[in-house]
Amino acid sequence: MGFGRTVGERSLRPVRWPGRPGAGPLLRAGLVATLLGLAATVLYAPPGCDPAPGAAPAATASAPTGPAPASSPDDAPPVVADAGTDDRTGGALPLPGGTVGVPVRLAEPAALAVVRPGSRVDLLALPAAGPATTVLLASRALVLDVVGAGDLDGSSALYLALAPPQAERVVGQPEGSRFAVIVRG
Structure with a gap:
């Protein structure tokens, strides 16, 4: 009889389960499950979801230093908006290179x-x-x-x-000029 053999070396003795895990492995397993749940929540959060008040701001990549490439506003990529949302806050786009941002108050805020x-x-x-002709x-x-779309106090504007x-040309318009837009498709 070979009583000196261990389980798994051609023995007919039943395999026994190891003892219960200790506090260390249970703590590690709980922390891993918590971190995986947090990562899934962050990855699958809706795009319009703002962080909680008092939360640290997200890290942003620094822009390369140097001259910006010459481009026109037409070079900007198209933006596809979600038809199910009407979020007018926090939806601002970044300023494309080679352009300047100008706020414009429309004559008809509607x-x-x-x-x-x-x-x-x-x-x-x-x-x-002068003559009553519009100028493009x-x-x-x-x-x-779009700033203050629902405000009726005249503080609404387009950026x-x-x-x-x-x-x-826009900034050089005389005092009292009225602005209007034609929406392109």
């Missing part, structure tokens, strides 16, 4: 109801003095943000990405 960040618009102006200031301007010459 037009803001159909404009979303990522839309392309033609910006028109009706000067306060910017064609296919990218809408970066547009314009080429520098277009921005100069």
